[in-house]
Amino acid sequence: MNNRLLSASASxxxxxxxxxxxISANTVRRRLxxxxxxxxxxxxxxxxxxxHRHQxxxxxxxxxxxxxxxxxxxVFSVEFRFCTDHADGRVRVWRRSGERYQADCVREHDRWGGASLMMWSAISYNDRNGPVFTQ
Known part of the structure; x- marks a missing residue:
């Protein structure tokens, strides 16, 4: 498939x-x-x-x-940012199992911008903390 972002209907x-x-869209879906x-x-x-990749x-x-x-x-920590000012942009991509991180299956984005809610949490071998939320 040349364009992984093309829907079955468009294809x-x-x-x-x-x-x-x-060819019908259902035929395209079956073949894919x-x-x-x-x-x-x-x-x-x-x-x-x-x-970054090398490091x-x-x-x-x-x-x-x-x-x-x-x-x-x-100590492993995690930080999540939940956007509150726009939709999540659910664009589908056609891929095989194991291709999740292949370059044309990834949509890069800038993590800083727009209204959001932040959540932090951490875990270590002997302890963990609950989530902390800020605006």
Missing amino acids: SRQTRGRNNIR STSGLRARRRYIGPILTQR RTLCAQEHGAWDRIQWRSV
Whole structure:
């Protein structure tokens, strides 16, 4: 499939079968499904440069062999931002299983901008904290 963002209906309008006969949207959906493609929402992730990707790889290599004792000193925290001023923009993309992070299946976005609600939480080996909300 050349354009992963094209809906099955739009694809059926652009595609012709034998004898120049129009193909139905359901036929397009069946053929895509047979090929292992499913319509899914695009993964939305941070903008990553080559430097970011390289640093993440180095970090994974450095910490990949840590034992349980070393991991006990680590605190994992998470921060979520819920947008309150616009829709989530559910654009579907046709992809196979395992292609979630492939470049043409990701919609990059700038995380800072617009009205929102923030939530933080953290967890470690021996403890966790509940979510904290701010506006």
